[in-house]
């Protein structure tokens with residue numbers, strides 16, 4: 076039965092449980108509560124969330140510098156969809172479905188390269204760099220070339236470049252990204268990204284067994300750092316944290332910064348410490364040299380502003396309790412650095428020292444994430460209150476609630492009247 080306004084298709088009880096519990100999650104930090112547990116482990120809710128969030132948000136893919144020449148491409152899986160991100164002969168970057176229009180074999184999967192055309196390995200259907208149909212063997216008797224050219228182009232995602240970061244959006248009606256990112260402008264100042272180089276993030280090959288939101292929640296809240304990361308996080312004490320307020324439903328940035336105990340620190344083999352392992356970036360303000368900024372561009376990007384680099388990470392959900400990650404201190408790479416830094420003769424030795432500090436932080440957070448995932452199955456799973464140090468979690472809940480409610484409306488699910496009236 077199809078959904079309509081009179082007879083809405085019933086939603087799965089897990090989805091209903093999250094939607095019915097949304098009012099309590101959505102609000103300022105004083106009143107907001109943790110999302111219902113179904114949001115972190117239900118397959119039905121994951122399917123709803125992919126439609127509500129990942130099919131309608133700007134998703135970061137990487138840096139335009141990774142595909143500098145015409146024909147350069149990256150094939151990746153984004154929200155369970157095989158996608159080609161390719162620079163065309165016109166220099167434009169496009170994001171195309173990698174699913175062949177014939178019978179659906181993927182054109183490329185999880186690789187990078189340079190090509191003039193994409194040819195399906197199954198029946199040799201071929202597309203150009205803009206996704207236009209070029210030709211296919213033995214098709215002349217059932218369809219004209221002109222007809223196939225008209226109807227069989229690869230579907231395209233919207234693409235927007237922001238400071239050289241490639242973002243794609245499955246929603247053809249999506250509003251531009253940049254106006255929703257203004258909160259990050261003061262953080263971006265002084266990082267001359269056009270003249271910096273990108274060390275590509277390594278994507279984890281093995282999936283991590285917890286919900287994608289949990290990873291970002293752990294990343295963006297400073298309440299835990301002194302307890303979970305004693306000693307190695309003391310240099311960036313959470314008591315000094317400053318938050319940027321939530322700016323409403325069009326705000327696509329959640330960010331906090333933490334002052335260092337000394338200027339010119341960064342991540343070292345001993346955790347957060349001074350001096351930084353890499354040369355301090357010229358042009359950063361005194362304020363920027365005295366702090367680390369932790370930003371998040373939900374749903375799939377984090378961005379860390381450090382005195383010696385700008386470090387970004389990507390999140391790729393694989394299921395309700397499974398995700399892959401790349402960069403962002405989770406794995407090596409995702410580092411934007413001055414050319415002179417990457418050219419240092421001992422660059423790799425320094426990078427390895429940094430990754431040792433990252434490994435220690437990561438192991439401690441992994442222990443926490445695993446325990447948190449297990450507790451979501453408890454009959455006593457809490458919908459807990461937040462500390463003022465979890466301001467960013469209240470903001471993330473608000474960001475999610477906007478999208479969950481919009482999807483609920485598209486599915487004609489009757490939300491509580493207060494929520495209906497508020498938006």
Ligand SMILES: [Fe+2]
Nearest residue numbers: 293300303440
């Ligand atoms: Fe942590």
